[in-house]
Amino acid sequence: MLNIHDLERRWLRYKIKHYFPYFIGGTLILLAFAGMMGWFATSAGTSASSQEADNTHKQESMPADHTTMQTDRTILEPSMRFVEAFQKNAPVVQTSSAPVLTPKPAITTLPPPKMLQMPDPAQSHSVASATNPDKSLSINRNESKTDIEELQIRFKETSNANLGLFIAKYHYDRGNYAEAYNYALKTNSINSRIDESWILFSKSLVKLGRTEQAKKTLQLYYQQSNSEAAKALLNSIEHGTFK
Amino acid sequence: MVENSLFAKPRDLFVDVVNAKDYIQIDSVSHMYQSLKNSVEKPLKMILLYGKPGTGKSMLLHKLHYDLSKHQKVFMIGTPIVEEEDFLRVLAQQIFGHSPRDGISLNRFLDIAQALTLPDVPIVLLDEAQLYSSSLMEKIRLISDARAVKFVITLHKTDKEDIIAKEHFQTRIWESFELKNATAEELKVYVQKKLLKANCFDVANMFNDKNMKLITAFTRGNYRETNKLLFALFSLYCWYEENHPAAIKYNALKPKWVEMAAIHTGLIRA
Ligand SMILES: Nc1ncnc2c1ncn2[C@@H]1O[C@H](COP(=O)(O)OP(=O)(O)OP(=O)(O)O)[C@@H](O)[C@H]1O
Ligand SMILES: [Mg+2]
Numbered sequence: 001m002l003n004i005h006d007l008e009r010r011w012l013r014y015k016i017k018h019y020f021p022y023f024i025g026g027t028l029i030l031l032a033f034a035g036m037m038g039w040f041a042t043s044a045g046t047s048a049s050s051q052e053a054d055n056t057h058k059q060e061s062m063p064a065d066h067t068t069m070q071t072d073r074t075i076l077e078p079s080m081r082f083v084e085a086f087q088k089n090a091p092v093v094q095t096s097s098a099p100v101l102t103p104k105p106a107i108t109t110l111p112p113p114k115m116l117q118m119p120d121p122a123q124s125h126s127v128a129s130a131t132n133p134d135k136s137l138s139i140n141r142n143e144s145k146t147d148i149e150e151l152q153i154r155f156k157e158t159s160n161a162n163l164g165l166f167i168a169k170y171h172y173d174r175g176n177y178a179e180a181y182n183y184a185l186k187t188n189s190i191n192s193r194i195d196e197s198w199i200l201f202s203k204s205l206v207k208l209g210r211t212e213q214a215k216k217t218l219q220l221y222y223q224q225s226n227s228e229a230a231k232a233l234l235n236s237i238e239h240g241t242f243k
Numbered sequence: 244m245v246e247n248s249l250f251a252k253p254r255d256l257f258v259d260v261v262n263a264k265d266y267i268q269i270d271s272v273s274h275m276y277q278s279l280k281n282s283v284e285k286p287l288k289m290i291l292l293y294g295k296p297g298t299g300k301s302m303l304l305h306k307l308h309y310d311l312s313k314h315q316k317v318f319m320i321g322t323p324i325v326e327e328e329d330f331l332r333v334l335a336q337q338i339f340g341h342s343p344r345d346g347i348s349l350n351r352f353l354d355i356a357q358a359l360t361l362p363d364v365p366i367v368l369l370d371e372a373q374l375y376s377s378s379l380m381e382k383i384r385l386i387s388d389a390r391a392v393k394f395v396i397t398l399h400k401t402d403k404e405d406i407i408a409k410e411h412f413q414t415r416i417w418e419s420f421e422l423k424n425a426t427a428e429e430l431k432v433y434v435q436k437k438l439l440k441a442n443c444f445d446v447a448n449m450f451n452d453k454n455m456k457l458i459t460a461f462t463r464g465n466y467r468e469t470n471k472l473l474f475a476l477f478s479l480y481c482w483y484e485e486n487h488p489a490a491i492k493y494n495a496l497k498p499k500w501v502e503m504a505a506i507h508t509g510l511i512r513a
Binding site: 010162195 | 268435436439442444445447448452475478479482483486494499502503506507511512513
């Protein structure tokens with residue numbers, strides 16, 4: 001049988017082992033960087049003392065260097081804290097999937113995991129759908145087509161919202177945004193409380209060039225549901241970062 | 244147990260059993276299956292299905308058995324009969340309706356086959372042929388050479404050993420098919436179709452390209468390993484469903500739990 005607590009422990013060990021090389025690498029880079037800055041600072045200091053005229057200027061620029069160094073340090077900090085957290089046996093259940101995502105955001109400037117939740121699958125989907133067509137044979141496409149047709153018939157018969165969502169996703173992933181819109185709409189009318197379906201519906205709208213309607217939908221849905229995912233998508237549409 | 248557990252049904256779907264009714268059409272596999280069926284109709288003497296353990300050879304053979312037996316005489320030996328005399332006796336019984344009390348010799352077997360003029364060469368499917376001795380394999384070869392029986396056999400492909408080079412098959416007129424591990428995309432099709440077939444739509448929605456890639460990385464696209472991993476994963480979900488339901492996210496699989504399931508099944512060491 002499953003021993004969850006033992007598994008959790010082993011998982012933690014696995015993650016530490018897995019990220020250990022990154023941790024060492026990160027530390028080395030940090031040290032090298034600090035060393036370089038130190039060298040830079042001392043050489044700047046010596047030149048400053050030899051050039052009396054520019055003395056004040058140089059001294060002003062030195063602290064400036066220190067601050068850039070400090071900001072660089074703070075950017076790298078999250079990944080260190082992340083490893084430390086593991087070593088201290090941080091609460092595992094609550095942190096759940098977040099630790100997996102944190103090491104990379106250490107370099108980028110968009111750390112909040114909530115942002116990552118929604119847009120991410122969409123990105124991987126669109127990448128996949130862009131590469132798919134060349135790989136699969138034409139025979140294969142016919143077969144998949146009959147499969148989706150069968151599912152659509154089943155959806156008509158059962159009106160199962162989860163199936164509707166599945167079909168909507170299927171079409172969205174393949175760039176059939178009108179169909180995706182259509183099935184997400186049907187799904188919403190069967191069950192109006194599925195976050196993902198509203199998200200997919202709005203994303204399809206954007207893809208169909210109806211950005212304003214998408215925003216309005218998301219605003220309304222957010223008012224009703226307080227859905228973080230809806231909010232995140234709305235933000236990314238408004239900032240033009242949604243692709 | 245939780246009443247109406249959402250994950251118990253998906254879990255039981257991934258028990259590793261082979262049943263023709265559970266066959267799932269995966270593009271590359273059904274393509275191969277079609278060629279396999281065409282080959283059976285050709286005047287070939289032997290057909291070989293090979294590949295690594297867990298790539299779906301037995302499944303394909305069971306499916307072939309299921310489909311062919313609707314229209315013609317076909318006999319399947321799923322568990323190898325390794326005693327030569329027993330093997331020939333069972334075969335004579337099943338395909339020629341002969342029921343000798345004791346084991347029979349090869350010559351006797353060929354005599355029986357010749358005396359009976361069947362409209363078509365009967366088809367015999369042998370699973371796990373790597374378990375037969377080479378002397379029995381040699382007899383199987385002679386039987387197919389005499390066109391008394393047409394064999395479709397499956398073989399493990401062990402790492403070093405090249406089956407094609409095995410002497411039994413070198414001179415024969417035969418065709419061979421190699422089954423391979425699935426790609427991430429194919430594995431996604433496998434998992435989703437299995438879930439959809441059983442009406443587990445909500446759980447099917449939890450699989451996306453990202454977590455399928457993770458699963459494929461752990462199982463290397465092997466169907467049996469994937470079954471094991473998903474069985475463990477849904478067992479985990481069942482546990483959380485009962486003990487800590489708030490931890491479950493319903494829109495996507497948790498990578499952490501996939502990793503935990505991989506640890507549990509020994510796919511990763513920790
Ligand atoms: N096309 C398929 N449809 C449904 N299930 C499949 C399919 N292919 C493989 N499987 C699943 O994968 C599992 C392993 O496949 P199978 O037992 O056929 O492997 P095998 O190649 O015969 O392995 P071995 O060499 O160990 O005998 C099966 O239990 C089945 O659940
Ligand atoms: Mg087998």
